[in-house]
Amino acid sequence: xxxxxNIEINSSNAPNLSRNVEDNNDNxxxxxxxxxxxxxxxxxxxxxxxxxxxxxxxREKKAKCMHCNAILEAKYTSGTTNLNRHxxxxxxxxxxxxxxxxxxxxxxxxREDESCDIGFDSFDPNVLQSLITRMVVMDxxxxxxxxxxxxxxxxxxxxxxxxxxxRNTLKNEILKLYYIENVKTLHMLEKNHGRVAITTDLWTTTxxxxxxxVVTTHFIDNSWKLHTQxxxxxxxxxxxxxxxxxxxxxxxxxDWNVDRKLSSMTLDNCTTNDAMDGLKVIENGVGKIRxxxxxxxxxxxxxxxFELAARQLKINCKKSLKLDCPTRWNSTYAMLDVALMYKSxxxxxxxxxxxxxxxxxxxxxxxxxxxxxxxxxxxxxTEMFSGTKYPTANLFFPLICKxxxxxxxxx
Numbered sequence: 001x002x003x004x005x006n007i008e009i010n011s012s013n014a015p016n017l018s019r020n021v022e023d024n025n026d027n028x029x030x031x032x033x034x035x036x037x038x039x040x041x042x043x044x045x046x047x048x049x050x051x052x053x054x055x056x057x058x059r060e061k062k063a064k065c066m067h068c069n070a071i072l073e074a075k076y077t078s079g080t081t082n083l084n085r086h087x088x089x090x091x092x093x094x095x096x097x098x099x100x101x102x103x104x105x106x107x108x109x110x111r112e113d114e115s116c117d118i119g120f121d122s123f124d125p126n127v128l129q130s131l132i133t134r135m136v137v138m139d140x141x142x143x144x145x146x147x148x149x150x151x152x153x154x155x156x157x158x159x160x161x162x163x164x165x166x167r168n169t170l171k172n173e174i175l176k177l178y179y180i181e182n183v184k185t186l187h188m189l190e191k192n193h194g195r196v197a198i199t200t201d202l203w204t205t206t207x208x209x210x211x212x213x214v215v216t217t218h219f220i221d222n223s224w225k226l227h228t229q230x231x232x233x234x235x236x237x238x239x240x241x242x243x244x245x246x247x248x249x250x251x252x253x254x255d256w257n258v259d260r261k262l263s264s265m266t267l268d269n270c271t272t273n274d275a276m277d278g279l280k281v282i283e284n285g286v287g288k289i290r291x292x293x294x295x296x297x298x299x300x301x302x303x304x305x306f307e308l309a310a311r312q313l314k315i316n317c318k319k320s321l322k323l324d325c326p327t328r329w330n331s332t333y334a335m336l337d338v339a340l341m342y343k344s345x346x347x348x349x350x351x352x353x354x355x356x357x358x359x360x361x362x363x364x365x366x367x368x369x370x371x372x373x374x375x376x377x378x379x380x381x382t383e384m385f386s387g388t389k390y391p392t393a394n395l396f397f398p399l400i401c402k403x404x405x406x407x408x409x410x411x
Contacts, residue, residue: 046080051087065090125162132165133173143167185229189256192221195263200249202236211236213245215252231256286332289339289368291358292346293321305353310345330382333375336368377403 052063054074063074063083067090072082136145145151146165155162189196196219204211215232232252236244253259296306303321310317321342324335339346343365350359360368381399 046083048080048083048087052083128159128162129165129169129173130177133170133177136170137174137177143170146170185231186256188221188227188229189217189219189258189261192219192261194220194222195261196258197264197266198249198253198258198262199266200245202245211238213248215249217256217258231258286336286368286371288358288360288364289336290324290326292356292360293323293335293339295356295358296346296349297321297323306342306345306349309348310342313344313348315342315345329375330379333372333379336372336375340365340369340372374406377406 049063051066052072052074053066055062055064055071057071061074063072064070065072065086070086072086074083132146135141136143144167146169147167152164155164196217199216199218200213201216202211202213213232213234213236214230215234216228216230218226218228220226232255234248234252236248250259253262296302306321307317319338319341322331322335322338324331326332346359350356377399381396381403384396384399
């Protein structure tokens with residue numbers, strides 16, 4: 001912004017002007033009343049002089065405009081008519097800039113001589129709307145968030161000119177954002193000369209009992225930077241057979257033009273893919289522990305009773321009970337690992353809770369401890385490969401060797 005574009009609005013010096021321009025919502029300048037005031041001696045002084053500085057040029061009295069530095073006649077006999085006309089003309093021509101300043105925010109402006117000044121940064125409602133949309137998506141907020149009374153009050157206080165955003169508008173903005181990001185990802189995949197790895201994940205909604213599949217691609221770009229992008233979030237219609245899943249997956253790969261760039265494909269470990277068959281052999285041993293964890297985490301009251309019993313036995317409660325997902329072996333490992341810490345707590349509660357009838361036997365606890373010992377190597381290796389910034393060979397190769405030696409020792 002050049003010096004001539006800088007607009008300073010001093011509400012104490014020109015209260016009538018700033019009020020008239022700010023209250024005008026029809027983009028038209030209202031009549032500006034430049035009345036007179038009285039000085040300490042009782043003499044009438046025009047309020048016009050709040051916008052001018054008295055100067056002497058060639059021994060003649062002049063008036064210098066504080067806003068545009070214009071020099072006007074200021075003879076005692078001529079009055080202030082020409083000065084009034086100049087002030088009205090200036091604010092009429094610069095009203096859009098004034099309104100922009102009133103709707104803007106303060107910003108530190110850096111001059112060429114390295115000095116700084118405070119100025120106005122223009123406000124763009126479209127940018128704010130885009131930021132709100134990204135916030136809702138990134139933080140997984142409900143669409144009605146923008147209609148919450150507290151949010152609207154906060155936005156009205158931050159900037160009164162901001163128009164409230166409805167959930168329908170937010171929905172349309174999210175779709176626009178999706179298409180923009182969709183095109184960006186497509187161009188990124190087209191420019192990438194390397195191959196891509198595909199992973200899938202499936203789950204069923206709790207309320208509607210509908211199954212969905214997410215397809216994610218992982219690839220290293222030409223600058224050796226690892227990328228992870230979600231390609232598709234798919235509703236999978238019944239029946240959920242291997243053929244149905246494969247058809248949906250193939251169509252997704254064709255839509256994104258990555259069907260000929262595949263390096264590997266890792267499918268979700270759900271029952272459709274015949275996963276966790278090895279754990280089914282010892283399902284009876286795991287079943288009672290799963291039922292015990294489910295029982296004591298089913299209600300807040302039971303969970304509080306469990307924690308109270310743990311404190312009585314002086315057991316640290318830093319780790320909470322975790323109920324596993326039967327189709328995910330890593331979640332089963334985490335459940336057993338924590339449950340073994342509270343083995344004595346389950347036994348104590350069985351003596352005081354008559355409805356608790358799924359206490360595991362000693363042999364079942366021993367089986368669970370053996371499973372945790374064997375699954376620990378797989379779990380640590382999986383955690384290492386899940387890192388997005390550090391899956392380097394010097395880190396995961398020793399774990400692979402250790403796991404291979406452990407497997408050989410089981411036989």
